[in-house]
Amino acid sequence: MTHTTSAPQRTLNPRDFLDLDALLSDEEREIRDTVRRFVAERVTPFVGEWFEEGRLPAELAPALGRLGLLGMHLDGYGCAGASATAYGLACMELEAGDSGVRSLVSVQGSLAMYAIWRWGSEEQKQEWLPDMAAGEAIGCFGLTEPDAGSDPGSMRTRARRGAGGDWILNGAKMWITNGSVASVAVVWAQTDEGIRGFLVPRGTRGFSAPEIHKKLSLRASVTSELVLDDVRLPAEALLPEATSLRGPLSCLNEARYGIVWGAAGAGRACLEAALDYAQERIAFGKPIAATQIQQQKLAFMALEVNRASLVALHLGRMKDAHRLRPEHVSMGKLGNVNGALEVARSARQVLGANGISLEYPVMRHMANLESVVTYEGTADVHALVIGGALTGIQAFR
Ligand code: TGC
Ligand code: FAD
Numbered sequence: 001m002t003h004t005t006s007a008p009q010r011t012l013n014p015r016d017f018l019d020l021d022a023l024l025s026d027e028e029r030e031i032r033d034t035v036r037r038f039v040a041e042r043v044t045p046f047v048g049e050w051f052e053e054g055r056l057p058a059e060l061a062p063a064l065g066r067l068g069l070l071g072m073h074l075d076g077y078g079c080a081g082a083s084a085t086a087y088g089l090a091c092m093e094l095e096a097g098d099s100g101v102r103s104l105v106s107v108q109g110s111l112a113m114y115a116i117w118r119w120g121s122e123e124q125k126q127e128w129l130p131d132m133a134a135g136e137a138i139g140c141f142g143l144t145e146p147d148a149g150s151d152p153g154s155m156r157t158r159a160r161r162g163a164g165g166d167w168i169l170n171g172a173k174m175w176i177t178n179g180s181v182a183s184v185a186v187v188w189a190q191t192d193e194g195i196r197g198f199l200v201p202r203g204t205r206g207f208s209a210p211e212i213h214k215k216l217s218l219r220a221s222v223t224s225e226l227v228l229d230d231v232r233l234p235a236e237a238l239l240p241e242a243t244s245l246r247g248p249l250s251c252l253n254e255a256r257y258g259i260v261w262g263a264a265g266a267g268r269a270c271l272e273a274a275l276d277y278a279q280e281r282i283a284f285g286k287p288i289a290a291t292q293i294q295q296q297k298l299a300f301m302a303l304e305v306n307r308a309s310l311v312a313l314h315l316g317r318m319k320d321a322h323r324l325r326p327e328h329v330s331m332g333k334l335g336n337v338n339g340a341l342e343v344a345r346s347a348r349q350v351l352g353a354n355g356i357s358l359e360y361p362v363m364r365h366m367a368n369l370e371s372v373v374t375y376e377g378t379a380d381v382h383a384l385v386i387g388g389a390l391t392g393i394q395a396f397r
Contacts, residue, residue, distance in 0.1 A: 031086045043097035050219075061104065070105060099266060108135075113133070115141065141177070157172065178224075187228065195242075199233075267336075277360075315328055333376065
């Protein structure tokens with residue numbers, strides 16, 4: 001039997017095998033296509049270089065702001081007021097480019113802006129949200145500490161009231177996305193009244209945000225420490241409506257939801273790279289795509305990407321119908337990120353030695369997903385949330 005070396009005919013769209021496109025409205029498709037074009041023009045050609053150099057260009061945030069992607073699912077204050085599903089589709093396209101770009105948008109819109117939008121005073125909203133929606137002001141979200149990650153309730157950063165109603169903050173935050181480039185940090189701290197949130201503008205005396213280096217993952221993303229050394233803030237810096245751990249955890253629900261979609265996008269990018277490569281790469285006189293073992297890998301990748309996309313869309317529809325619970329988000333984040341990691345690892349093998357190169361997107365995605373599976377609640381934390389919901393027994397402690 002002879003084998004042709006020309007690419008075989010594809011009978012179904014590998015990008016959308018199950019035709020999920022048909023489940024979207026015209027407006028949703030238009031938003032998705034706009035973000036896809038932006039990523040193709042402004043991210044994909046350059047992101048390997050950014051990753052190698054360990055940076056994300058400052059001009060990206062205003063460009064994302066002009067597209068209406070920052071705080072996209074929030075209403076008012078310059079935000080686009082889009083549906084949760086539309087926001088999810090945007091996250092999917094951004095993360096198909098790079099998890100670092102989706103992280104920038106998640107932290108800005110779902111963590112920092114959402115915290116102000118949901119828990120802030122009218123003055124705080126007016127001061128910060130329009131500039132943040134435009135990408136002219138960057139925000140970060142300081143919850144994790146060197147000794148408190150999965151268990152933020154044990155945080156040591158402390159805020160005490162000073163004379164005249166102002167606040168004095170001491171402590172340190174760790175692994176904070178956008179920290180060194182942020183105009184405003186949302187900082188969570190223990191107080192005598194429970195965990196409260198504070199807005200700390202850049203340049204406040206006693207506050208610094210040194211960048212964390214030597215990362216092997218999310219290199220096209222700024223990650224920082226936040227150091228608070230007798231930082232004195234006026235009473236108006238307090239987020240008045242957040243009075244317990246529920247405050248920051250409500251923000252995490254928003255960002256985790258975006259990751260459910262984003263992970264499906266990263267997986268899709270790996271599948272596409274593997275499919276292209278398998279059809280071009282000749283070994284033993286035929287494309288490796290013509291071997292059963294590679295087809296099996298590609299089939300499992302496609303299955304996982306389509307499964308993850310379906311879950312994301314289902315959760316999006318539930319969120320738009322106000323039926324989405326944190327436990328649903330945990331299931332989506334756990335399943336979709338684990339699935340994307342499996343896809344990335346498999347795709348990397350399909351690419352052989354080229355799989356380890358930044359000339360191809362696969363290992364960059366694979367390395368990024370090692371952060372994505374850890375941040376916004378580790379896989380273990382989400383398994384325990386789901387386990388708690390299934391059994392009624394909370395197993396964290
Ligand atoms: P627990 O006693 O269960 O709850 C304390 C209070 O919070 C409420 N609550 C929630 N509220 C909203 N959404 C949720 N998902 C909530 N989960 C709990 C709860 O009802 C209670 O409210 P109240 O009013 O009675 O005070 O809390 P716990 O201390 O046992 O912890 C539960 C646990 C482990 C699930 C939680 O702490 C957790 O999720 N840990 C993981 C921490 C985490 O995900 N950190 C992420 C930091 S940010 C980040 O990683 C950004 S990455 C950059 C990017 O996104 O790109
Ligand atoms: P730990 O909590 O110390 O966990 C270590 C291991 O123990 C994990 O495997 C965990 O699953 C397991 N474990 C913990 N508790 C239990 C338990 N009860 N039962 C079983 N196993 C358990 N944080 C922010 O606040 N803001 C940010 O912007 C931000 N950005 C980040 C960006 C990057 C690139 C990274 C890598 C992290 C970022 N984080 C951020 C921090 C992130 O949220 C934490 O790393 C994460 O919550 C886990 O905390 P930890 O690293 O302290 O791990």
